[in-house]
Amino acid sequence: MAKSLSTTMSTSKESVQQFQILPDDYEFVVPKKSIKVPADMAVWEKSEAYSEYLGFVLALNEAIQGKPLNVECSQSPMINDVIGMLNEFDEWITQIPPTEQPQRFGNKSFRIWHERLKEDGLEELQKVLPPVLHRAIPEIVEYLYEGFGNPTRIDYGTGHEKAFIMFLCCMFKIGAFAQSDKVAVAVKIFNRYLELVRRLQLTYRMEPAGSHGVWSLDDYQFVPFVWGSSQLIGHPRIEPRHFVDPDMVELFSKQYMFLGCIEFISKVKIGPFAEHSNQLWNVSAVPSWAKVNSGLIRMYKAEVLAKFPVIQHVLFGSLLSIKPATAPPTRKESG
Numbered sequence: 001m002a003k004s005l006s007t008t009m010s011t012s013k014e015s016v017q018q019f020q021i022l023p024d025d026y027e028f029v030v031p032k033k034s035i036k037v038p039a040d041m042a043v044w045e046k047s048e049a050y051s052e053y054l055g056f057v058l059a060l061n062e063a064i065q066g067k068p069l070n071v072e073c074s075q076s077p078m079i080n081d082v083i084g085m086l087n088e089f090d091e092w093i094t095q096i097p098p099t100e101q102p103q104r105f106g107n108k109s110f111r112i113w114h115e116r117l118k119e120d121g122l123e124e125l126q127k128v129l130p131p132v133l134h135r136a137i138p139e140i141v142e143y144l145y146e147g148f149g150n151p152t153r154i155d156y157g158t159g160h161e162k163a164f165i166m167f168l169c170c171m172f173k174i175g176a177f178a179q180s181d182k183v184a185v186a187v188k189i190f191n192r193y194l195e196l197v198r199r200l201q202l203t204y205r206m207e208p209a210g211s212h213g214v215w216s217l218d219d220y221q222f223v224p225f226v227w228g229s230s231q232l233i234g235h236p237r238i239e240p241r242h243f244v245d246p247d248m249v250e251l252f253s254k255q256y257m258f259l260g261c262i263e264f265i266s267k268v269k270i271g272p273f274a275e276h277s278n279q280l281w282n283v284s285a286v287p288s289w290a291k292v293n294s295g296l297i298r299m300y301k302a303e304v305l306a307k308f309p310v311i312q313h314v315l316f317g318s319l320l321s322i323k324p325a326t327a328p329p330t331r332k333e334s335g
Helices: 038-045 048-063 077-095 109-128 131-146 158-173 179-203 223-231 240-244 246-252 257-268 278-283 289-303
Strands: none
Touching: 038 048, 048 158, 048 179, 048 223, 048 289, 077 109, 077 179, 109 131, 131 158, 158 179, 158 223, 179 223, 179 257, 223 257, 223 289, 240 246, 240 257, 240 278, 246 257, 278 289
């Protein structure tokens, strides 16, 4: 069985043998969908995948508490390698401009971009991972393919965000990331991912997946609000009421994920904030970031992880298994 995040060994490209945290005879599998009907949700909520995924989200939530995006943090060479891969994906957007077409949403050029992801993603991951881990690629690359939106519907939502976070979780489980990389994975890699998917959303006019963001706080994302609120716990100057203040957002959007999300919403939506982002407006009335954080974790579990339209797309393999978990996540929610 793959080891959990807490037992992942430190890694470095100079010491390739340290990547080998799984036995030589470990069998990777191409992950597939297993949640076919709403009644299957009970299987998901008791699965190893649910336990591992939620535990991973909470572990990174805890790791970055009180830390801005520019925090000095430990990072193995793998961090910059993965960021380099995301930079390459970003360059493809420049190479594949949007098509001139009449409809407002869903530019067909996104299908060309995603086709390149499917064609070249495996090779890009081979460049990132050392040869000893290449046998894991057929399993983990599927989460990467799912992490940037749906090429048929030309949409993006919390399910795609979740797939990318599952990819990051799998990278820990195979030993590609060191346990000490947790902060860097959140503030460096995931933040770079957010920049990339925002550019995809704007360039190709992607539809919000689901009923226009019904599974999220805004049209597209959820986890950056969770992790971003953790970053702000204990901040001496910024309180929840301040994130609706444009001046505060402008000052701190490059340091805190939550405020970066607010800045993006304010750029793409018009009208009073309380009208176009009512749920977030309500969050601004919460007295502390710790309460915001714990409330958003509860909301994420209820509004994303418990929704069949999102979970029907989850992929299950050997690293994130549909098998029943032996124990529920033990980490406590903040606040």
